[in-house]
Amino acid sequence: MEKSFSEIKELLIRKGLKATHQRIVIYHLLFNSFEHPTAELLFDKLKINNPSISLGTVYKTLDTFVQTGLAEKVLSETGSDRYDANLSSHHHIYYTDTKEIVDFYDSELQDLIIAFLNKKSIPNLKIKDFKIQIHGEKIDMVENQIN
Amino acid sequence: MEKSFSEIKELLIRKGLKATHQRIVIYHLLFNSFEHPTAELLFDKLKINNPSISLGTVYKTLDTFVQTGLAEKVLSETGSDRYDANLSSHHHIYYTDTKEIVDFYDSELQDLIIAFLNKKSIPNLKIKDFKIQIHGEKIDMVENQIN
């Protein structure tokens, strides 16, 4: 699933973006991150191999990615914005104890909700998409029961 | 549904909080707001009748409410944090064009998802709750179909 620099370069050009070194390395790192990183975290990691990259560029580039549909912001209650280049339809588990945000895929749930919303029809609303956050904590045993 | 100052006072005391004037008026305003206001918006409105209230107190008080379970933060991608004293189980519609965040109640959907998550069981996760954001735009016609 890892994308090479040349694949990323093509992707950027396809989106009408200039394929700069900064955009390539930022996208590469974000795409291969599964932690939904902040701009600052990406910046700190990028600096190692790109010592002259600037934090402003990381912010601006992430915003460009969001505008062009190459990435999404992941909602967070605490602190800074987090980003995700995983565009496959998925939701997020928020571990309240460890602060991790972990991808949650479930096509059955996805279909269930889409079917429900299509059936339901909310007056005066054209739905574009929906996002679910599941909040909980890490446990040792396999167990879960809500409500 | 409007709560009187004395009811709010009781509520605060029941939660183990000192029933200060600031907490009472902040809770009162938040509870009767349906816009999921920011701290700054609450502050601006509160100043009219409470000219000496401070923004820091509004922030701190809202945090106290969140900690004691009297209010919740409502996730937002843009700008400042928003708050909600409506604790009945509900989700939110985000109007991308008007920036409004509107309550969405649907016990059928709620039950559907709870049943699904209970059946499913995610390894090593103890689910506490879940939140859904429905993103879309205001339209004139009653219409909706996703995917």
Next chain:
DNA sequence: TCTTAAATAGGAATTATTCCTATTTAAAAT
């Protein structure tokens, strides 16, 4: 009414993000 621990006001400090502009660079044109 007195006492006191907790809360507030007001402002300073910090964090997260955006803005500014001189310099650099990707990529189109030659």
Next chain:
DNA sequence: ATTTTAAATAGGAATAATTCCTATTTAAGA
């Protein structure tokens, strides 16, 4: 391969959102 140029970046200043600090005030119990 070189030149041109509009767009992007680096680096730092500015701003927005929030938290922190502390002298003063206040709720509530003795």
